[in-house]
Amino acid sequence: MKVKYELIYNDGEARCGLLHTNRGRYETPMFMPVGTQATVKMLTKEELKACGSAIVLSNTYHLWLRPGEDVVAAAGGLHKFMNYDGPMLTDSGGFQVFSLADNRKIEEEGVHFKSHIDGSSLFLSPEKSMDIQQKLGADIAMCFDECPAYPSTYEYMKNSVDRTLRWAKRCKDVHNREDQSLFGIIQGGEYEDLRRYSALETVKMNFDGYAIGGTSVGEGKDVMYKMIDYAIAFLPEDKPRYLMGVGDPLDILEGVERGIDMFDCVMPTRIARHGNAFSRYGRMNLRNAKYKLDFTALEDNCDCYTCKNYTRSYIRHLLVANETLAGRLLSIHNIRFLIKLTEDIRESIKNKTFSTFKENFIKQYEGK
Amino acid sequence: MKVKYELIYNDGEARCGLLHTNRGRYETPMFMPVGTQATVKMLTKEELKACGSAIVLSNTYHLWLRPGEDVVAAAGGLHKFMNYDGPMLTDSGGFQVFSLADNRKIEEEGVHFKSHIDGSSLFLSPEKSMDIQQKLGADIAMCFDECPAYPSTYEYMKNSVDRTLRWAKRCKDVHNREDQSLFGIIQGGEYEDLRRYSALETVKMNFDGYAIGGTSVGEGKDVMYKMIDYAIAFLPEDKPRYLMGVGDPLDILEGVERGIDMFDCVMPTRIARHGNAFSRYGRMNLRNAKYKLDFTALEDNCDCYTCKNYTRSYIRHLLVANETLAGRLLSIHNIRFLIKLTEDIRESIKNKTFSTFKENFIKQYEGK
Numbered sequence: 001m002k003v004k005y006e007l008i009y010n011d012g013e014a015r016c017g018l019l020h021t022n023r024g025r026y027e028t029p030m031f032m033p034v035g036t037q038a039t040v041k042m043l044t045k046e047e048l049k050a051c052g053s054a055i056v057l058s059n060t061y062h063l064w065l066r067p068g069e070d071v072v073a074a075a076g077g078l079h080k081f082m083n084y085d086g087p088m089l090t091d092s093g094g095f096q097v098f099s100l101a102d103n104r105k106i107e108e109e110g111v112h113f114k115s116h117i118d119g120s121s122l123f124l125s126p127e128k129s130m131d132i133q134q135k136l137g138a139d140i141a142m143c144f145d146e147c148p149a150y151p152s153t154y155e156y157m158k159n160s161v162d163r164t165l166r167w168a169k170r171c172k173d174v175h176n177r178e179d180q181s182l183f184g185i186i187q188g189g190e191y192e193d194l195r196r197y198s199a200l201e202t203v204k205m206n207f208d209g210y211a212i213g214g215t216s217v218g219e220g221k222d223v224m225y226k227m228i229d230y231a232i233a234f235l236p237e238d239k240p241r242y243l244m245g246v247g248d249p250l251d252i253l254e255g256v257e258r259g260i261d262m263f264d265c266v267m268p269t270r271i272a273r274h275g276n277a278f279s280r281y282g283r284m285n286l287r288n289a290k291y292k293l294d295f296t297a298l299e300d301n302c303d304c305y306t307c308k309n310y311t312r313s314y315i316r317h318l319l320v321a322n323e324t325l326a327g328r329l330l331s332i333h334n335i336r337f338l339i340k341l342t343e344d345i346r347e348s349i350k351n352k353t354f355s356t357f358k359e360n361f362i363k364q365y366e367g368k
Numbered sequence: 369m370k371v372k373y374e375l376i377y378n379d380g381e382a383r384c385g386l387l388h389t390n391r392g393r394y395e396t397p398m399f400m401p402v403g404t405q406a407t408v409k410m411l412t413k414e415e416l417k418a419c420g421s422a423i424v425l426s427n428t429y430h431l432w433l434r435p436g437e438d439v440v441a442a443a444g445g446l447h448k449f450m451n452y453d454g455p456m457l458t459d460s461g462g463f464q465v466f467s468l469a470d471n472r473k474i475e476e477e478g479v480h481f482k483s484h485i486d487g488s489s490l491f492l493s494p495e496k497s498m499d500i501q502q503k504l505g506a507d508i509a510m511c512f513d514e515c516p517a518y519p520s521t522y523e524y525m526k527n528s529v530d531r532t533l534r535w536a537k538r539c540k541d542v543h544n545r546e547d548q549s550l551f552g553i554i555q556g557g558e559y560e561d562l563r564r565y566s567a568l569e570t571v572k573m574n575f576d577g578y579a580i581g582g583t584s585v586g587e588g589k590d591v592m593y594k595m596i597d598y599a600i601a602f603l604p605e606d607k608p609r610y611l612m613g614v615g616d617p618l619d620i621l622e623g624v625e626r627g628i629d630m631f632d633c634v635m636p637t638r639i640a641r642h643g644n645a646f647s648r649y650g651r652m653n654l655r656n657a658k659y660k661l662d663f664t665a666l667e668d669n670c671d672c673y674t675c676k677n678y679t680r681s682y683i684r685h686l687l688v689a690n691e692t693l694a695g696r697l698l699s700i701h702n703i704r705f706l707i708k709l710t711e712d713i714r715e716s717i718k719n720k721t722f723s724t725f726k727e728n729f730i731k732q733y734e735g736k
Contacts, residue, residue, distance in 0.1 A: 037685075037686075037689040037691055038682070038685065039686060039691050039693045041691065041692065041693070042410075042692055042693055042696065043693070044677075044693075045677075062689075066685065066688055066689045067660065067681070067684075067685040067688065067689075071660060071661060071681060071685070074661055074663070075663055075679065075681060075682070076663075081679075081681075081682055081685075082682065083677050083678055083682070292435065292439060293439060293442055295442070295443055295444075309412075309413075309451050310451060311443065311449075313435070313439060313443060313449075314406070314443070314449055314450065314451070316435075317405075317406065317434065317435040317439070317449075318405075318407060320434055320435065321405040321430075321434045321435075323405055323407050323409065324409065324410050324692055324695075325407045325409070325410055325411070325412075327692075328410065328696075
């Protein structure tokens, strides 16, 4: 089946809905943990489920290079390969071509570039991305798009948006997997009319959901919020809206306020591996000497496995002693933190108290 | 309480017994996973328990340097600090002084050496080791011994054994924690009369258990087995016997055949991080390309979490993509493999079929 979005509550533009998928229905807004290489780094499916995970992401570009989409297909698809039985989403590879690969050469047909692993020459096109994603077999696939640098000139961006629209059409034309949804991606940089144009034209193609892309490529926060504002009014109410690559707690709040339903980001696991934890009082660096004799949990009211079982002192010791268990324990906490945030957000939308919730959260998080 | 050993079955010299500890009673022979820095690398207590773990080791030398024994004591001891509620054992630091530290200078009072972390000057003595171990608060502490290189001259070894005996006496004199057992360590290198002498003199001091040390410092397997033979006949039947630092499957079998009850080794987790798995057909290197499309479990009859949930193909992918989940999954399998081996050994001792079991295991393991 294709995913179906059902709006349940709203509070202003903020929406609380149900996303019906091949693998159950899940409430939105949701945070989606990222399993770049068919693994949310260090964690098992049981740990993800215990964090309240619904959709988990994986990366087309990375899986294409290693182990290869045919290996994943031979395993019975991505879910079976990595043993995650919840819904999954694969990105198109477009962002990785932009952020990881060298010597990009963008043509109408697709993009020539060099592998970030061995420098070999590669070519990715809308058709190739669809072929790989259909073999991977996630529940949701993404159109292959160009993700331009920020800032780009208006002229460059206009051409890029048009090309991405043509690529979206080519994706839709070749995508035929009935059990996989296909989302279109809105681009257009910081240009209001291009975002509107991209949204209107993409929506005309009638995708199963819509993503706002190019919002985590170096622009400031205010610009990012505007990029959402410029597009979201033109997205249909009965389809899910996904803000790609965004997962900072404050950005989630700003996104929800504007009507976003889905978020993903590598941040919770990446900052974990560097010793950082989210908390409602802001980020904590657990390497700090002040935690040496601190035998309390990361957060006193957190229901995650880490907070129920380990102290700040122990996690600091693991970090100082270069023990990878630290990254694992912090990843669990950070993913749970963001998912719990979306749970609290949903509750506040149901109660029509989202703006108060947002205000209080930000005040506490920023220590004001 | 002090640990108590209760012999239940024997088959020749091979013994199956019960070790009564502060934290329950456990069958021997047992394999003890090593948590060098208060963590069995990458794993949680739930995973260790699911592997069938009983006693878990930790290292006095490492914990002394990081986070410091006073931090662990302030946490309420090692069990609480690392959140492992099963029995624990700390080594004395003697082996790490030998294997890790630089510029050792051995005196009657103790050993001067340099930290392997920052090169700072350190001094460890029997009294200091006892002080640290009593603060760490494991269920079993080990006497501070000298672990000489292999080979050492007879004269050097004779002096070393005498010093280790004097150090053992000093350890016993200052050790006063009633809820902690103290084990003596037999040294003597490959010299039969020194092993006998060390055993007889150590046993005279009446420790709660006895370890055979210096058996994993570079000597060959035949020499190691002789080191056991030379000492074990002089150890009392009613005390546990621990072969330090040994955990190769074949060595466990040889040790059990000679009457050993306890084994420990970092090998299962170390080889895991390098991509290797134990199997009853010998070791597997999961990086091997032949596993690329192998969607079977590491071992078809293994009851570990890894074998029940992941394929060789997936684990190979994680290794090739440098994902640390691979080391975690392989560590679980390897620890379970050794613990399962000891379970099967115990069963064979009960059935008086140990020698057949050993013969068949070796034949299969060595592919003959």
